Amino acid sequence: MGYAADELTRMTEARYIDYIKAQKGMKPIDGLESLLRYLKGNGIKLAVASSSPPSIIEIVLSGMFGIKGLFDAVVSGDGLENSKPAPDIFLNTAGLLGVHTGNCVVIEDSANGIRAAKAAGMTCIAYDNPSADNRQDLSEADFVVGHFDEIRNRGILRFSKGKITVSR
Numbered sequence: 001m002g003y004a005a006d007e008l009t010r011m012t013e014a015r016y017i018d019y020i021k022a023q024k025g026m027k028p029i030d031g032l033e034s035l036l037r038y039l040k041g042n043g044i045k046l047a048v049a050s051s052s053p054p055s056i057i058e059i060v061l062s063g064m065f066g067i068k069g070l071f072d073a074v075v076s077g078d079g080l081e082n083s084k085p086a087p088d089i090f091l092n093t094a095g096l097l098g099v100h101t102g103n104c105v106v107i108e109d110s111a112n113g114i115r116a117a118k119a120a121g122m123t124c125i126a127y128d129n130p131s132a133d134n135r136q137d138l139s140e141a142d143f144v145v146g147h148f149d150e151i152r153n154r155g156i157l158r159f160s161k162g163k164i165t166v167s168r
Contacts, residue, residue, distance in 0.1 A: 028065050031128070031148030036070045038152060042159040047073040049093040049106075071142055073097055084112040087120035094120070105157065105164050111137045121168050125151060142166070 008118055039046060050057050061068035066147040070076065073096045080088045094101045107115035109127045117124035126141035127148070138144050143156055151157060158165045 026064055028067065029127075029148065033065075033067060033070075035148040036067065037152060039157075040070055044159065044164060045072045045097045045099060047071055047075060047093045047097055049075045049077075050087045051077040051089070053078055081105055084110070085115035085119065087116050090117055090120035094122075103164065105166065107151075108141065109136065111140070114138060114141045125156065 010161060034126075036046060048057060048061065048071055052060075054074075057074055057076055058068070061071070061074065067141055070080070073093060075089060075093045075096065077083050077089045080092060082088045090104070091101065094104050098128075101121040104122040106113070106120075106122050106124045107127055108114045108117055108124055109129050114124050114126055123144075124141045126138035126144045128138055128144050128146050130146060143151075143154075145151055145154075145156075158167060
């Protein structure tokens, strides 16, 4: 019995959602929530720009981690003409936030995401996830951190009137 591509996609997504829902007690990566609250407290607009389907983004942000309220926009790559490494998702997200791309900082953990951020004219901080199964080439990022606390501790970002400046 064969399946159409969209049917397979829906089936895979449904299984992944079941898997996510079965994960009890999972928390965001150490330091992420405190960084988000710190940025929000400094008047910075926050967004998620993910290639994942909207249903998975919703379950992770709302159901699993309870942090969706920290974000001003949540954007899925579904429906966009081009996916990462094309800049479409980041350009779309900046437009939704009403922020010039040169004033955006992206935190990414994949080579394609970094390329997309740079193609959009954005500063990119790469998160080198020590528990990732497949190590990514993060060399095109402006900064690489192994823990989200480094973003504050190294003074990478500075704030003035709800805008970010990046220390070089």
